Amino acid sequence: MTETLVLAKRAVIEGVRSMESLMPVFFIPLFFFVVNIGQAGKIFPSEGTPFLEGQGYAAFSLPTALLTAASFGTAALFLVEEIEGGYFDKLRATPIPRYAIVMGRLLSETLKNLLVTAVIVVVGMLFGVRIESGPLGFVLLLAIMATWATVFSGFMQLIAMKSRSAAATNSASFIFFPLLFLTPNFVPRDQLTRPMEIAASLNPVTYIMEAARSLILKGFEGDVLLKAGVVLAVGLVLAISLNVRAINNYD
Amino acid sequence: MTGTKAAGAAIEATGLVKSYKTKDGTVDAVRGIDLRVEPGEVFGFLGPNGAGKSTTVRMLTTLLSITSGSARVAGVDVAADPSGVRHKIGVALQEAGLDERQSGRELLTLQGRLFGLGPADAASRAQELLELVELTESADRPSKSYSGGMKRRLDLATALVNRPDVLFLDEPTTGLDPASRLVIWDEVRKINARGTTVFLTTQYLEEADQLCGRLAIIDDGLIVREGTPSELKAELRARRSLDHDPTLDDVFLDATGRTRERQAGDVQEVQA
Ligand SMILES: Nc1ncnc2c1ncn2[C@@H]1O[C@H](COP(=O)(O)OP(=O)(O)O)[C@@H](O)[C@H]1O
Ligand SMILES: [Mg+2]
Numbered sequence: 001m002t003e004t005l006v007l008a009k010r011a012v013i014e015g016v017r018s019m020e021s022l023m024p025v026f027f028i029p030l031f032f033f034v035v036n037i038g039q040a041g042k043i044f045p046s047e048g049t050p051f052l053e054g055q056g057y058a059a060f061s062l063p064t065a066l067l068t069a070a071s072f073g074t075a076a077l078f079l080v081e082e083i084e085g086g087y088f089d090k091l092r093a094t095p096i097p098r099y100a101i102v103m104g105r106l107l108s109e110t111l112k113n114l115l116v117t118a119v120i121v122v123v124g125m126l127f128g129v130r131i132e133s134g135p136l137g138f139v140l141l142l143a144i145m146a147t148w149a150t151v152f153s154g155f156m157q158l159i160a161m162k163s164r165s166a167a168a169t170n171s172a173s174f175i176f177f178p179l180l181f182l183t184p185n186f187v188p189r190d191q192l193t194r195p196m197e198i199a200a201s202l203n204p205v206t207y208i209m210e211a212a213r214s215l216i217l218k219g220f221e222g223d224v225l226l227k228a229g230v231v232l233a234v235g236l237v238l239a240i241s242l243n244v245r246a247i248n249n250y251d
Numbered sequence: 252m253t254g255t256k257a258a259g260a261a262i263e264a265t266g267l268v269k270s271y272k273t274k275d276g277t278v279d280a281v282r283g284i285d286l287r288v289e290p291g292e293v294f295g296f297l298g299p300n301g302a303g304k305s306t307t308v309r310m311l312t313t314l315l316s317i318t319s320g321s322a323r324v325a326g327v328d329v330a331a332d333p334s335g336v337r338h339k340i341g342v343a344l345q346e347a348g349l350d351e352r353q354s355g356r357e358l359l360t361l362q363g364r365l366f367g368l369g370p371a372d373a374a375s376r377a378q379e380l381l382e383l384v385e386l387t388e389s390a391d392r393p394s395k396s397y398s399g400g401m402k403r404r405l406d407l408a409t410a411l412v413n414r415p416d417v418l419f420l421d422e423p424t425t426g427l428d429p430a431s432r433l434v435i436w437d438e439v440r441k442i443n444a445r446g447t448t449v450f451l452t453t454q455y456l457e458e459a460d461q462l463c464g465r466l467a468i469i470d471d472g473l474i475v476r477e478g479t480p481s482e483l484k485a486e487l488r489a490r491r492s493l494d495h496d497p498t499l500d501d502v503f504l505d506a507t508g509r510t511r512e513r514q515a516g517d518v519q520e521v522q523a
Contacts, residue, residue: 002364003364003365006361013353014352014353017352018352082348082350086344088348089314089344089348090349092313094362095337095365097334
């Protein structure tokens with residue numbers, strides 16, 4: 001456990017020292033956020049659009065921004081860098097349990113995303129977004145996003161350990177396109193075309209997006225939150241167990 | 252070889268084999284190596300590029316699985332108790348793997364923490380090692396800014412954090428300028444004088460001659476010669492009935508079949 005914390009701390013410091021890696025994590029989601037509001041705000045005015053629950057389109061759009069920010073897999077990019085550079089082997093030659101190496105990275109991703117999510121929510125508030133579920137809902141929103149960031153990074157780390165190539169890991173991160181856009185990111189699921197609705201219903205990210213949206217627009221909806229909880233729990237268990245297996249079998 | 256001496260070997264490998272599985276079949280990188288290094292030795296593992304030096308080091312240091320055969324390092328079985336081995340060894344691999352965003356001091360302190368030292372002990376050990384490898388002046392700069400020689404010295408220092416019984420150095424001077432090479436040689440001698448067994452791979456004959464009490468020449472995954480530099484030279488002199496002492500160069504060329512005559516022959520053919 002100590003080793004995991006020591007390595008997580010090191011990873012956090014590494015992130016702070018390479019701010020350039022954090023810039024797109026803020027910039028890209030906020031860019032799309034602002035552009036979406038600008039383009040769709042008139043189509044979906046607050047009054048006359050029931051699914052907005054009295055808020056502006058920004059409130060509907062915020063979960064997409066949060067999920068985009070949580071789907072960069074920065075931890076995996078750092079991991080593959082240290083695999084290519086050889087420091088990974090140096091860590092593997094120390095007597096720490098090897099899971100600490102992957103868990104340290106994942107934990108740093110969790111922490112980083114808590115910060116990123118909080119900042120983006122605050123920006124959302126400047127655009128008039130209110131979190132209907134209140135402070136507790138805000139905390140839950142942070143937890144949901146940070147868990148998703150950890151799961152996403154976890155799967156990216158698997159690719160990093162399997163491919164051992166930064167180029168391959170970078171390419172794999174484009175998986176975030178289908179994951180994020182085969183979702184009800186623009187309108188609610190029941191207003192999607194039939195094929196899109198099927199695709200969105202099969203996409204686990206949809207349930208995370210809907211839970212976040214429900215916390216922002218409506219309050220606490222048990223069944224919606226439960227679905228997201230199941231998706232995240234399964235994702236987290238899979239990501240962690242596969243990571244531990246991958247590093248234990250790394251050769 | 253089951254007496255008390257066998258139990259005390261620093262490194263002992265029997266029938267060590269590594270086959271890599273690749274897309275186009277298997278590569279037999281190491282094809283059955285027997286090794287025995289006594290405590291306190293500087294043992295040289297000399298071979299051309301691709302001979303299997305790094306593969307052997309990676310197996311002995313628990314970084315790579317062993318296809319067949321067995322190895323004990325510092326008395327601990329590598330496959331059965333890898334973590335036990337890691338406690339007792341230091342490793343500096345061929346690519347000095349450093350986290351370039353950390354300073355030398357941070358890197359060494361972290362390494363100490365990973366070997367179970369508390370924060371204060373890790374910090375003071377880092378200071379000791381910085382002094383040993385003469386990096387105190389650059390200790391707080393990111394290691395990215397270090398020269399090649401400084402990186403190697405830092406890498407060497409990270410391998411010493413736990414006061415290892417056995418130190419593995421994979422081509423510690425490859426790519427360094429002559430002056431930096433001499434500095435590393437000095438460090439290795441200093442470390443060995445304190446009782447640490449050193450297993451060192453190199454492609455440089457002079458390095459093996461200068462540093463190693465005993466050496467093995469590896470070629471194409473097999474050990475083709477083993478002994479002290481003078482034994483190897485004497486053997487060649489006797490076998491070829493030479494009237495002068497051969498150099499380690501000659502021994503190496505003889506052992507690996509890369510003869511000067513053949514090279515000269517090639518050149519002549521080209522000219523003809
Ligand atoms: N990961 C790997 N996969 C496949 N072949 C490898 C791998 N690593 C090394 N080899 C091959 O094994 C042989 C020995 O390599 P290596 O141990 O690195 O040699 P050396 O360190 O003596 O230069 C070479 O032919 C090399 O191409
Ligand atoms: Mg090598």
